[in-house]
Amino acid sequence: MRLATLGVRNITRARFRVAMTVLGVALALVAFILIRTVLSSWTAAADFAAKDRIVSRHKVTFIMPLPYKYLDEVRAIDGVKEAAMSSWFGGKDPNHPNEMFGTMAVQPESILKIYDELEVSPEQKQAWFENRRGALIGDMLAKKMGWKVGDKVTLQGTIYPGDWQFEISGIYRTLRRSMDRTTFFFHYNYLNEWAKKNQPRSADEVGWIAARVSPGRRAADVAKEIDNHFDSLDVQTLSQDERSFNTSFLGMISAILSALDIVSVVILLIMMLILGNTIAMGVRERTQEYGVLRAIGFLPKHLAIFVMGEALTVGFLGGVAGLVLGYPLVEQGIGRFLEENLPGFFPFFRVPPATAVTALFLAMGLGLVAAAIPAYQASRLNVVNALRKVG
Amino acid sequence: MFIPLNYTLRSLWVRKSTTLATALGIGLVVFVLASSLMLASGIERTVGSSGKPDHAIVIRKGSENELSSSIESTAVGIILSAPGVKKSGSTPIGAGEGVVVLSLSKLGLDGKFSNVQARGVTPVSQQIRSDLHIVEGRPITPGTDEAMIGVGLVGKFAGMELGQSFELKKNRPLKVVGIFDTGGSGIDSEIWLDLETLRSSFGRGGTVSSVVVQLESRAAFDGFEAAVEHDKQLGLEAQRESAYYEKQSEGTAMFIKAMGIVVAFFFSLGAMIGAMITMYAAVSQRSKEIGTLRALGFSRVAILTAFVVESFFLAIAGGLLGALASLAMGLVKLSMMNFNTWQEVTFSFDPNPQTLALSVIVGGLMGFFGGFFPAIRAARLSPIQAMRG
Numbered sequence: 001m002r003l004a005t006l007g008v009r010n011i012t013r014a015r016f017r018v019a020m021t022v023l024g025v026a027l028a029l030v031a032f033i034l035i036r037t038v039l040s041s042w043t044a045a046a047d048f049a050a051k052d053r054i055v056s057r058h059k060v061t062f063i064m065p066l067p068y069k070y071l072d073e074v075r076a077i078d079g080v081k082e083a084a085m086s087s088w089f090g091g092k093d094p095n096h097p098n099e100m101f102g103t104m105a106v107q108p109e110s111i112l113k114i115y116d117e118l119e120v121s122p123e124q125k126q127a128w129f130e131n132r133r134g135a136l137i138g139d140m141l142a143k144k145m146g147w148k149v150g151d152k153v154t155l156q157g158t159i160y161p162g163d164w165q166f167e168i169s170g171i172y173r174t175l176r177r178s179m180d181r182t183t184f185f186f187h188y189n190y191l192n193e194w195a196k197k198n199q200p201r202s203a204d205e206v207g208w209i210a211a212r213v214s215p216g217r218r219a220a221d222v223a224k225e226i227d228n229h230f231d232s233l234d235v236q237t238l239s240q241d242e243r244s245f246n247t248s249f250l251g252m253i254s255a256i257l258s259a260l261d262i263v264s265v266v267i268l269l270i271m272m273l274i275l276g277n278t279i280a281m282g283v284r285e286r287t288q289e290y291g292v293l294r295a296i297g298f299l300p301k302h303l304a305i306f307v308m309g310e311a312l313t314v315g316f317l318g319g320v321a322g323l324v325l326g327y328p329l330v331e332q333g334i335g336r337f338l339e340e341n342l343p344g345f346f347p348f349f350r351v352p353p354a355t356a357v358t359a360l361f362l363a364m365g366l367g368l369v370a371a372a373i374p375a376y377q378a379s380r381l382n383v384v385n386a387l388r389k390v391g
Numbered sequence: 392m393f394i395p396l397n398y399t400l401r402s403l404w405v406r407k408s409t410t411l412a413t414a415l416g417i418g419l420v421v422f423v424l425a426s427s428l429m430l431a432s433g434i435e436r437t438v439g440s441s442g443k444p445d446h447a448i449v450i451r452k453g454s455e456n457e458l459s460s461s462i463e464s465t466a467v468g469i470i471l472s473a474p475g476v477k478k479s480g481s482t483p484i485g486a487g488e489g490v491v492v493l494s495l496s497k498l499g500l501d502g503k504f505s506n507v508q509a510r511g512v513t514p515v516s517q518q519i520r521s522d523l524h525i526v527e528g529r530p531i532t533p534g535t536d537e538a539m540i541g542v543g544l545v546g547k548f549a550g551m552e553l554g555q556s557f558e559l560k561k562n563r564p565l566k567v568v569g570i571f572d573t574g575g576s577g578i579d580s581e582i583w584l585d586l587e588t589l590r591s592s593f594g595r596g597g598t599v600s601s602v603v604v605q606l607e608s609r610a611a612f613d614g615f616e617a618a619v620e621h622d623k624q625l626g627l628e629a630q631r632e633s634a635y636y637e638k639q640s641e642g643t644a645m646f647i648k649a650m651g652i653v654v655a656f657f658f659s660l661g662a663m664i665g666a667m668i669t670m671y672a673a674v675s676q677r678s679k680e681i682g683t684l685r686a687l688g689f690s691r692v693a694i695l696t697a698f699v700v701e702s703f704f705l706a707i708a709g710g711l712l713g714a715l716a717s718l719a720m721g722l723v724k725l726s727m728m729n730f731n732t733w734q735e736v737t738f739s740f741d742p743n744p745q746t747l748a749l750s751v752i753v754g755g756l757m758g759f760f761g762g763f764f765p766a767i768r769a770a771r772l773s774p775i776q777a778m779r780g
């Protein structure tokens with residue numbers, strides 16, 4: 001008879017215990033999915049990076065700016081199709097001092113050419129280009145702060161002190177995941193004119209320069225050319241393709257990344273302990289029964305199959321329950337919260353499909369591993385002793 | 392009358408492998424919880440201990456930290472002459488310092504850069520940090536292109552060894568002439584160089600990032616703060632140095648703590664279920680035993696207590712195991728970015744008694760709650776039916 005079915009049916013005997021085990025496995029998987037999603041959301045910045053973009057910044061320290069004239073020099077370098085500048089403004093909304101979002105001074109036309117994944121309606125785009133105090137903001141930021149097109153907004157400058165008046169000209173959406181949805185872009189001219197008047201030492205400076213390479217050119221090669229071009233000057237550059245630029249951030253938090261990696265393995269261990277324990281208990285309780293089965297002619301391998309089949313099924317049920325619980329919890333609950341509140345760390349907090357599939361197979365696979373010892377014990381039973389054993 | 396403890400302990404011993412598996416599960420939870428709390432407290436201790444309550448730090452009003460602050464050199468004199476600043480002879484003990492972060496390539500991680508904080512100092516700076524002592528080499532000579540580095544940096548970044556050098560500007564190498572140690576504060580992850588070298592390398596003449604002063608006493612702070620912040624034109628903000636550094640560790644420590652607690656929460660639910668499964672099985676296997684005990688005259692309460700205690704012991708054993716293992720983490724040093732300052736700091740786990748006690752208690756609670764419902768089932772067994780099996 002369907003040996004496997006018998007194994008599967010065994011799980012209906014101690015329903016409560018199996019239900020608890022499934023729940024235990026499911027919870028462990030939720031934690032596993034959560035942690036793996038944290039990890040993948042960090043590395044996503046690298047995965048979604050545009051292959052043809054280069055970011056150039058001050059070689060020695062990212063807090064020092066580059067001279068404005070470097071922008072035109074970068075544009076003239078062979079292999080660069082176009083280039084745009086950005087400067088970190090560091091503005092805060094005095095009404096919401098704890099809300100962090102990126103504020104960048106840019107040149108509107110060129111930045112939209114470089115970051116073509118920013119989608120703005122033509123009317124809003126035009127309005128932004130023409131309004132010196134206009135700002136283009138991400139849809140997520142607009143939602144979080146309750147800002148609408150046409151709103152007047154005052155930000156407090158931290159690097160460029162004072163109250164800054166802006167008007168929201170447009171709201172962008174992103175077509176690819178390489179850009180976050182909470183940035184506040186405004187005119188560099190607005191900032192620079194102020195700087196010339198009030199803080200001359202920070203006038204005509206840019207934070208970093210982003211460039212796109214011409215078709216057919218490798219970003220890494222062009223990056224090297226840019227650095228070579230400025231090598232003999234006082235201020236040198238460090239140019240990286242977008243992927244390396246994004247992963248350089250990961251280098252700084254590599255300790256957290258490896259700690260989380262270890263933790264996710266520990267979860268699997270706990271899961272295995274719970275599963276193995278349940279299976280072992282079942283085997284212990286059914287010793288006598290296994291003796292009977294052996295006595296009527298079942299072979300040791302059949303007993304092992306019963307045990308393994310049971311473990312596989314419990315693991316599978318736990319895996320499915322974990323996905324059913326974990327997917328909505330991570331995607332809708334935690335993910336939405338993190339994307340809205342910590343967009344700098346978690347621009348896209350979504351469960352990668354590969355993680356979901358891995359989790360399911362891990363639950364089943366670890367079920368098998370956990371059942372190995374009980375299955376071996378069951379198959380080694382001495383028929384006479386097993387029959388003799390009292391309850 | 393209660394069932395002797397001996398019975399409980401021996402019951403656990405009878406089913407060694409199940410007991411061990413359950414206790415291990417709980418132990419792992421306690422280990423993770425204890426480790427993450429120890430790390431968070433290590434960060435607070437490391438960054439927090441960089442500041443002293445009888446020091447004050449002045450930055451530009453509105454700046455988050457030294458890195459984004461800039462103060463005109465002309466204001467430094469005004470700050471140093473404010474009331475409350477301790478004097479050595481007639482010179483005030485205080486220094487304007489410049490802070491930048493340098494992108495240095497991290498050894499062992501190919502092509503990865505990380506940010507290291509560099510501090511441009513004056514000879515008084517070292518006098519203010521009384522904990523700082525040179526462990527190798529010598530202090531920097533003012534007016535030269537020399538640098539000294541904290542012990543936390545040695546061997547972690549390119550150029551960070553005694554005798555090696557690194558560049559702030561092309562063809563202007565800075566030679567590492569000394570290594571200093573402050574006994575585990577965040578300053579151990581800094582590079583110190585002459586303020587003038589820093590300013591000329593980055594074209595920052597005329598400004599400093601912050602002014603650090605030694606106060607006459609802790610109580611002198613209020614007077615100092617009032618004097619410094621009185622002139623609104625200067626736009627300055629004075630903070631007690633200890634409070635300033637505490638704030639700098641807040642975000643990162645909170646982040647680690649929150650992550651540890653979320654992870655431990657899911658873990659502990661899992662482990663609690665593990666304990667529950669074990670105890671339910673124990674109850675059903677031993678129903679004859681329980682019936683016998685009831686027939687002998689032990690009350691329902693006694694049975695309930697015995698099983699809860701059994702589960703509690705099981706969990707405490709696991710908890711102690713986990714706590715012991717987490718103690719070993721005290722030997723591990725981690726290098727990580729402080730999100731508040733963008734600077735990489737070397738932390739260690741801080742195995743303090745409170746954290747360990749808390750984690751073991753959490754483990755014990757998992758056993759208590761995990762064992763409670765099975766114990767109720769045991770207590771409700773009817774003696775006659777139970778003995779019949």
